[in-house]
Amino acid sequence: MVVVWLCLAVLWGSASGQELKEDLFADATAAFRIAREADAERLSPRIYRNAMEAYQDAENDYDRGGNLDRVRSSLAEAGQLFREAARTAGLADQALASLIETRSDAEKASAPRYSAELWREAEKKFRAAAIELERGDRTLATRRAGEAEAVYRDAELNAIKESYLRDTRTLLRQADKLRVERYAPNTLAKAEALLAEAEKALNENRYDTDRPRGLAQEAQYEARHAIFLASYLREKEDEDWTVEDVILDWEKPLERLAATLDVRAELDQGYTAPTDRLVADIEDLRSAQQGLEQDVDEARRRIAGLEDEIRDLDARLGGASEERRELVQRLAEQARVREQFEQIEIMFTRGEAQVFRQASDVYIRLAGLSFAVGRATIDPDNSTLLTKLERAIRVFPEAELVIEGHTDSYGGDAENFELSQRRAEAVRQYLLANVRLDPARISSVGFGETRPVANNETAEGRARNRRIDVRIQPRR
Known part of the structure; x- marks a missing residue:
């Protein structure tokens, strides 16, 4: 029984001691939390460190059963210093706002991981700037902050480069070890040039990563290509x-492809002729497939519409003749639009434009219309194509027209939207000047990079995405 009472006394004493410590340390602990939330460890490092030392002295004295007056004195000092550190951190948060933002940018780019040495150097300079601000020397603090910002920016750029270019550099080092240059020097040189171009693009604008990412991927492909060629040779x-x-x-893969298309690959005059033949056949198949899919969709819609009309007419007695006349008129209108579509479809070559339908709208995709980089001026070389476009528009004399501009994914979103709008408007103004159109019936709109029709990761795909679509909405 005595042992039980002794155990209970020890437990009660322990609990009471813990409560006493919590009460004793409460004010300093609350001040510590405020300082920590204010990021005082970074923004007021010297005062925060002194506060932590005073707080730890109090803990050590208390845990060793030291003098409570000395513990209270250390805690009072710690609380005062924590509050001072929090106030100083608040001032630093404003005075060093640019530096803090720059540090955040570098951290988001994973600079601590990919550019560790520069990151450590920048952190030291950040601390120096904060200490000078603590001391009240704003001039020196500003100078130290500028030095830290410069190093953070370097760390950020290095981290971005490492993030986007690391795999390519690894492949090129592998190629060097495999002595690829002996067997595939030109392909390897192309990979190195693409890598250099990607790095240059990042140096010019580290935040527009679409183009350097694409260049880095192309460089990786060429590096792998060179390694394969070297291994094969x-x-x-x-x-x-x-x-x-x-x-x-x-030659065997080309022969196999030709055989699949039921074509003989005649290579006695080289690769050009059979390759062109195969490309043309594939494009014809794709066009035919697209046409068939459109025909099927249109037929299904027409059948569904006719079935609905027939059921509705059969269910009625009065006014049947008038409704049938309206149905006949609508069918005639649909036939007329199909005839107009077929009429303009044969106006353009494959390289000039693609003509297709979506629901009741007719689209003319001007594949052959090109603009200078970043420009929206119509080149005189496009006059033949635009003359054909004028003729096509006249086939639909009462239609509404929408000129749609599109770009690839390179460049900023806002710039692409603005460029696509300017190009669409340039075509609109050309048509207004050359075709007798009511300005109210023709509009222009830019979609930027938001509606791609091909893969932006390839040069061919990007070329297809940079386009003008003319949407013709026949009168209903």
């Missing part, structure tokens, strides 16, 4: 292959 060299053997081996 080294293997064939070991097998004593001749140049003729290599060429014949590389």
